[in-house]
Amino acid sequence: MAADNVEEHEVLICGAGIIGSAIAYYLAEKGVKSTVVEKGDVACASSGKAGGFLALDWNDSSPVGPLARLSYALHKELATTLGEDTGYREVRTFSVTASAKPGRRRAARKDDLGWLDGNITRVTEMAEEGTTAQVHPQKLTRALLSAAEVKGARLLRGTVQGVTLSADGTHVTGVTVDGRRLPAKAVVIAMGPWSGDATAWFPGLPRIGGQKAHSILVRPARPVGADCLFAQLVTSSGQRTEPEVYPRPDGTVYICGESDSSAVPDDPLSITPRADAMTALQEAGAAMSSALAEGTLEAQQACFLPTSPDGLPVLGSIPGVKGAYIASGHSCWGILNAPATGKAMADCIVDGNCSCVNLAALSPDRFLRRR
Ligand SMILES: Cc1cc2nc3c(=O)[nH]c(=O)nc-3n(C[C@H](O)[C@H](O)[C@H](O)COP(=O)(O)OP(=O)(O)OC[C@H]3O[C@@H](n4cnc5c(N)ncnc54)[C@H](O)[C@@H]3O)c2cc1C
Numbered sequence: 366m367a368a369d370n371v372e373e374h375e376v377l378i379c380g381a382g383i384i385g386s387a388i389a390y391y392l393a394e395k396g397v398k399s400t401v402v403e404k405g406d407v408a409c410a411s412s413g414k415a416g417g418f419l420a421l422d423w424n425d426s427s428p429v430g431p432l433a434r435l436s437y438a439l440h441k442e443l444a445t446t447l448g449e450d451t452g453y454r455e456v457r458t459f460s461v462t463a464s465a466k467p468g469r470r471r472a473a474r475k476d477d478l479g480w481l482d483g484n485i486t487r488v489t490e491m492a493e494e495g496t497t498a499q500v501h502p503q504k505l506t507r508a509l510l511s512a513a514e515v516k517g518a519r520l521l522r523g524t525v526q527g528v529t530l531s532a533d534g535t536h537v538t539g540v541t542v543d544g545r546r547l548p549a550k551a552v553v554i555a556m557g558p559w560s561g562d563a564t565a566w567f568p569g570l571p572r573i574g575g576q577k578a579h580s581i582l583v584r585p586a587r588p589v590g591a592d593c594l595f596a597q598l599v600t601s602s603g604q605r606t607e608p609e610v611y612p613r614p615d616g617t618v619y620i621c622g623e624s625d626s627s628a629v630p631d632d633p634l635s636i637t638p639r640a641d642a643m644t645a646l647q648e649a650g651a652a653m654s655s656a657l658a659e660g661t662l663e664a665q666q667a668c669f670l671p672t673s674p675d676g677l678p679v680l681g682s683i684p685g686v687k688g689a690y691i692a693s694g695h696s697c698w699g700i701l702n703a704p705a706t707g708k709a710m711a712d713c714i715v716d717g718n719c720s721c722v723n724l725a726a727l728s729p730d731r732f733l734r735r736r
Contacts, residue, residue, distance in 0.1 A: 376714060377402065377540050377549040379525040379563075382412035383506040383700055384692050385555035387707025389513035395715050398517035400549075401510065402542055404524040405633035408506035410557055411668040411699065414580055416611050416621050417452065417505070418593055419701045421496040428677060428726035429698065432705045435722050439704035440500060449508040452501025452614050454591065457494070461596045461610075462487040465652035466603075477590035483653040491595065499593060499611055502700045509707070528552055528566045530686065537688035551714050553690040554683075558629045558669040560693035567683045571732040573694050575629040575669030579642040580621035583650055586659035589618060598649050608649040617663060620646045629669050638667035670696050674732065680706060681713060681728040690714060691729055 376392060378385045381403035389399045403409075419440055424433040444453035457477075464484045478488060491497075510520065523542040531538055539548040554563045558575025594610040608622035623642035630636060643665045651658035673679050673694030683689035692710050695702050705722055712719040 375548070375550040376400070376553065377547060377551070378553045378555055379540070380554075380556040380559070381407040381506075381510060381520060382410055382555065382557045383408065383502060383509070383703040384412075384557070384695065384706055385553070386412075386506045386510040386513070387703040388553055388555060388692060388710045389518045389707075390509040391707040391711035392714065393513040393516035393518050395711050397711070397715055398519070399513070400519050400521055400547070401513075402521045402523055402525050402540070404522075407510055407520065408503045410633045410636075411670060412506045412557070413503035414666045414668040415502040415700050416580070416609055416619055417500040417502040417700050418458075418609065418611055419498040419500065420458075420492065424698065429702065431722050432678070432702050432709070432724075432727070433698065435708075436702045436705035437498070439708065440498065440701075443505070443509075443704060444500075447508045447512055449504070449511075451505040451508050453498065453505075454614055455495060455498045457490065457592045458492040458497040459592055459594050460487075460489045460491050461485060461594045461653065462598075463596055463649075463653050464599045465601045465648050466599060477592060480585075480587070480589040480654050480656050481594075482655050483651070483658075485653065497593065499613070500700065501613060501615070505700070509703075525556075528689070535685070535687060537686060549688070551688045551690065553692060553710065553714070555692050557671040557693060557699075559633075560671060560691065563691070567686060567689055569684055569733055570691060570729060571674050571679060571694075573679065574672050576672050577625050577627045577636075577667055577669050578621060579623040579638050579646060579667045580619060580664075581643060581646045581650075581662060581666070582664040583618045583620065583647075583657050583660040584616065584663050585618055585654070585656035587656040588616070589654065589656050594653070596649065596653065598652060600645065600648060606645060606649060608646060610650065610653065618650065618657060618660070620650050622646060622649070636667050636669070638665050642667070671699065672696055678702065678706070678727050679729050680709065680724050681719075681730075684730045684733055
């Protein structure tokens with residue numbers, strides 16, 4: 366259901382993560398100026414703290430497959446069209462088995478993986494050439510929003526507290542931001558793990574929540590290769606972990622893992638990492654490479670993956686309320702799927718249907734059909 370003839374700033378996007386920013390960008394590409402409301406800071410949550418790993422075909426067996434394939438292509442396009450450094454590059458991807466328990470250090474290899482001189486027992490290539498890549502999620506989110514702002518979008522700092530509806534409850538008329546009412550013909554819920562707050566505004570929505578995960582950034586003591594690594598590691602205390610290790614073009618190495626089920630706090634700026642998770646990620650890096658063991662720790666952080674009840678994104682118009690949309694629940698693939706989500710949602714809002722990818726399997730009404 367398209368919002369009727371949206372005019373300047375009549376599309377209000379709740380949340381300036383990568384999803385809200387990509388929607389603002391593709392709306393601007395269609396000539397529609399949106400307002401993006403953000404309660405913390407642009408990319409202050411998982412969109413600024415994610416790994417940024419992209420894969421063409423790793424979602425092919427899921428209903429997300431077509432969205433992911435389109436998005437992978439759009440990332441490549443954005444790397445040139447945005448005209449900014451977003452840390453995009455194609456990468457090789459390896460599965461690495463390692464142990465933090467004392468053992469024989471691996472003889473240095475002569476290829477690009479020579480920096481993996483830790484206690485490595487197995488290295489296997491996981492992806493065909495040209496099918497994996499990476500971006501710097503925070504730089505990309507900010508670049509998308511800046512490009513939208515150049516075309517007339519605006520960023521408003523504040524907390525969306527609710528929506529206002531027509532007297533008969535059939536269409537959106539505005540939102541309330543910090544007690545102030547803003548008129549809007551279309552409202553998009555793109556609040557990541559906080560999207561669950563919107564079930565109070567649109568009772569038909571599924572409950573979207575969050576899963577906490579941790580990451581560190583290390584500046585290695587020596588230059589490392591460019592390959593992304595999915596590791597299986599046995600820690601010094603005998604625990605099995607699966608950290609992901611992404612060297613970045615800026616010379617840092619991002620390492621993430623260590624999920625837990627903590628509750629999502631209201632304030633995105635109050636999220637703090639667990640000390641033992643930080644130690645575990647540092648130990649993982651050190652077990653794989655002396656360049657990481659002797660490197661400098663530049664960031665220790667945590668954030669929440671947005672999760673839906675069935676693990677799939679929830680994309681499209683909210684049933685029963687004209688002008689209400691949601692784009693959330695992207696779980697561990699929100700950076701990959703952001704460009705196609707932005708393009709598809711812009712189509713839905715402006716044209717009333719999405720021509721670039723079929724969103725039927727991801728539509729919010731799948732939860733109503735199951736009741
Ligand atoms: C450790 C980790 C590593 C990851 N690595 C990858 C990866 O390599 N590749 C990949 O594709 N994905 C990855 N992801 C997943 C990805 O980060 C997320 O799916 C994506 O960032 C979600 O974006 P979002 O815009 O939906 O949510 P968020 O980034 O959470 O943004 C939501 C925004 O909404 C704002 N907000 C919330 N409520 C309100 C309100 N009431 N009013 C105003 N503003 C509000 C918040 O402040 C926040 O800025 C990773 C995630 C984690 C946690």
